[in-house]
Amino acid sequence: MRVSSVFKNESVRKILKYYRKICALQISSALLSWDSETFMPERAVNDHGFAIAMLEAWQKKFLTSKRFKALLKKAEIENSKGLLNDFESGVVRVLNHDLKVYDKLPESFIKTFEKTRIVSRQKWKIARSNNNFKIFKPWLEKILGLTIKKAELLGFEQHPYDALLDLYEEGLTTRQVESLFKDLKPLKQLLGKVLQRQDQELIKKVLVLENARYEKRDLQGLNLAVLKLFKFDFSRQRLDESAHPFTIGISPSDVRITTRYEGFDFKRSLFSTVHEFGHALYDLQIDKALWFTPLHEGASYGFHESQSRFWENMICKNVAFLKLFKKEIHKRLRFTKSFDEQELYNYFTLVKPGLIRVDADEVSYNLHILLRFNLEKALIEQSLSVSELPQAWDQAMEEFLGVKPSNHSEGVLQDTHWSMGAFGYFPSYTIGNVLSAQVLKKLRSELGSVEGLILNKKFSSIKEWLRLNIHKHGRVYEPRILAEKLFNGLKAETFLNYLKNKYLS
Numbered sequence: 001m002r003v004s005s006v007f008k009n010e011s012v013r014k015i016l017k018y019y020r021k022i023c024a025l026q027i028s029s030a031l032l033s034w035d036s037e038t039f040m041p042e043r044a045v046n047d048h049g050f051a052i053a054m055l056e057a058w059q060k061k062f063l064t065s066k067r068f069k070a071l072l073k074k075a076e077i078e079n080s081k082g083l084l085n086d087f088e089s090g091v092v093r094v095l096n097h098d099l100k101v102y103d104k105l106p107e108s109f110i111k112t113f114e115k116t117r118i119v120s121r122q123k124w125k126i127a128r129s130n131n132n133f134k135i136f137k138p139w140l141e142k143i144l145g146l147t148i149k150k151a152e153l154l155g156f157e158q159h160p161y162d163a164l165l166d167l168y169e170e171g172l173t174t175r176q177v178e179s180l181f182k183d184l185k186p187l188k189q190l191l192g193k194v195l196q197r198q199d200q201e202l203i204k205k206v207l208v209l210e211n212a213r214y215e216k217r218d219l220q221g222l223n224l225a226v227l228k229l230f231k232f233d234f235s236r237q238r239l240d241e242s243a244h245p246f247t248i249g250i251s252p253s254d255v256r257i258t259t260r261y262e263g264f265d266f267k268r269s270l271f272s273t274v275h276e277f278g279h280a281l282y283d284l285q286i287d288k289a290l291w292f293t294p295l296h297e298g299a300s301y302g303f304h305e306s307q308s309r310f311w312e313n314m315i316c317k318n319v320a321f322l323k324l325f326k327k328e329i330h331k332r333l334r335f336t337k338s339f340d341e342q343e344l345y346n347y348f349t350l351v352k353p354g355l356i357r358v359d360a361d362e363v364s365y366n367l368h369i370l371l372r373f374n375l376e377k378a379l380i381e382q383s384l385s386v387s388e389l390p391q392a393w394d395q396a397m398e399e400f401l402g403v404k405p406s407n408h409s410e411g412v413l414q415d416t417h418w419s420m421g422a423f424g425y426f427p428s429y430t431i432g433n434v435l436s437a438q439v440l441k442k443l444r445s446e447l448g449s450v451e452g453l454i455l456n457k458k459f460s461s462i463k464e465w466l467r468l469n470i471h472k473h474g475r476v477y478e479p480r481i482l483a484e485k486l487f488n489g490l491k492a493e494t495f496l497n498y499l500k501n502k503y504l505s
């Protein structure tokens with residue numbers, strides 16, 4: 001599709017022309033952010049921070065200018081008269097949604113929030129490395145207080161947490177998340193059954209691989225081999241290294257991913273690479289007509305996560321994948337030589353409830369999210385205080401996962417989200433996991449066995465299917481509408497069945 005063929009309305013075209021200036025600022029700001037997380041010399045942090053803040057202030061100035069607002073208002077009126085097509089009305093919807101933050105939050109509030117967030121994140125880092133919640137506590141209280149205020153300013157119908165969820169999953173409500181977790185209740189029982197079934201001898205063998213140390217250059221080779229297999233486009237992409245892997249779309253033709261090398265348990269590095277590949281593919285396959293428009297983004301954080309989890313869990317943690325890829329693993333990591341594809345598969349899919357969310361297996365992962373959802377909702381409702389939080393965390397850990405943190409660093413201090421004021425983000429992870437199973441089911445019904453596609457290296461067919469069904473739409477549709485169009489809505493049952501088939505049969 002060409003831009004001119006989808007955006008015909010004169011008001012929307014003017015908006016998009018104006019929006020290109022904002023895109024230029026976004027590209028510059030994203031490049032600086034990527035550099036800060038990868039190669040920036042340590043002491044440049046303030047210089048870069050200054051430039052990023054300036055670029056953001058300019059973006060805000062453009063977006064809230066009288067001229068831009070008048071254009072948007074005009075398009076909105078035309079939209080209400082039914083004069084806009086899906087793409088044009090998507091532009092109006094997304095801009096109104098995103099501008100709400102600027103309109104409803106006073107300048108002084110944004111400044112205070114940003115300043116507090118920066119210090120709070122620093123204090124969290126210190127608290128975590130010193131394993132001392134007390135260092136972080138007053139700052140968590142501050143950022144929580146400001147977040148509650150933010151929810152009030154943004155406005156909500158039923159629950160203050162709704163206002164926060166909406167920042168990550170447009171239109172999502174607390175009630176919908178509660179109902180999703182209610183449907184996922186069988187997870188705990190399922191986890192118990194899987195654990196009962198797992199063979200102890202097998203676990204012992206897997207532990208050998210978890211502890212085996214690797215040379216970084218060998219794993220770099222393995223990561224490049226997997227990306228080559230998936231036909232990663234190095235003319236529009238990069239792979240680098242960072243402590244916490246991430247994907248950043250700098251521009252439509254520049255999407256960068258990172259991975260981590262810890263020196264042991266090689267699957268973690270491989271999974272990170274494949275996970276971020278899934279995120280990057282989404283950004284790269286958004287329709288060209290949407291480039292440099294507000295619709296050039298994933299439908300939501302949950303939809304984005306569904307794509308990364310699909311490649312990580314459905315493709316990579318698959319016996320067929322290991323059949324295909326084991327030669328490469330054996331060649332690059334000599335210590336794996338005595339492990340056949342089934343044993344490597346067992347290593348990839350061992351279920352072991354642990355303390356750390358980012359290392360959790362597929363079966364127990366969402367229990368980590370449920371725990372965080374319950375706690376952050378209680379914090380926002382003010383039915384739980386920050387002082388009570390560590391104990392509540394440890395109790396829930398024991399109840400949901402049967403493990404107890406021996407210190408705060410592997411408990412309440414493990415995630416960065418709250419320190420940055422990102423309350424309401426966690427449910428997107430579970431939505432992503434559920435959607436990924438729905439993607440698998442639909443893809444299988446239309447393309448046939450995924451194992452067959454993997455064995456025949458038909459990754460291009462999988463990518464094309466994802467492009468046509470999900471990626472190309474960018475943010476044209478609200479996430480709920482897109483899920484409705486694709487799968488008749490979010491279905492926890494599909495995810496539970498996927499786990500049962502994979503781990504209990």
Ligand code: MG
Pocket residue numbers: 275279305308
């Ligand atoms: Mg992710």
